[in-house]
Amino acid sequence: MEAQKRPEGCFIFPDVIESRKCDNEFGLITRKGAPVYALSLSEVERLCAENTKSFKEKNPAQEAFEKSLKYASKFKKINSYETSELCRNMLQQRGLSARETGMMLNLMPYNAEEAKSLIPTLERFEDDLVEESIKSLVQYKETDNVV
Numbered sequence: 001m002e003a004q005k006r007p008e009g010c011f012i013f014p015d016v017i018e019s020r021k022c023d024n025e026f027g028l029i030t031r032k033g034a035p036v037y038a039l040s041l042s043e044v045e046r047l048c049a050e051n052t053k054s055f056k057e058k059n060p061a062q063e064a065f066e067k068s069l070k071y072a073s074k075f076k077k078i079n080s081y082e083t084s085e086l087c088r089n090m091l092q093q094r095g096l097s098a099r100e101t102g103m104m105l106n107l108m109p110y111n112a113e114e115a116k117s118l119i120p121t122l123e124r125f126e127d128d129l130v131e132e133s134i135k136s137l138v139q140y141k142e143t144d145n146v147v
Contacts, residue, residue: 038102041076042084044068077108083144087137094133095125108141109134 039047048069055062078084084105091101100119109115112130116122122130 037098038106040078040084040088040102040105041072042078042081042105045072045076046081048072075106078105078141079144083140087140090136090140091133094129096133097121104133104137108137 048065052062052065052069055065078087087105088101091104092098096104100121103119104115107115107118109118111134112122112127115130115134116127
């Protein structure tokens with residue numbers, strides 16, 4: 001059975017599309033009740049680092065994890081996984097969705113205007129809330145230590 005590309009850019013098996021419905025904001029079909037959220041690059045780095053250790057021999061999956069690890073290490077805005085988790089919790093307590101939280105952590109916009117132009121769904125929030133969230137992210141970033 002071959003996977004087909006969906007209009008949103010996701011690959012899925014045709015028989016799965018008919019038997020299951022998407023229950024998350026990303027339009028991905030997952031196991032029922034499985035959480036789906038956008039990862040920060042710090043989270044990607046940790047997951048890839050842990051998974052590359054489990055490979056016993058070279059294979060395409062290991063290469064993908066290694067490339068993702070290298071990318072995440074180079075471009076992450078928050079150094080430690082623990083700080084990334086704190087930031088994620090803070091943003092979600094303020095009402096941001098999983099997707100918005102992941103984008104805020106990876107983009108680290110300078111102000112509400114930039115955040116709303118990069119993440120249009122943030123328009124539903126007052127500028128003050130977005131500005132305060134950005135200030136909190138900056139504070140977390142400044143006190144961030146790699147553990």
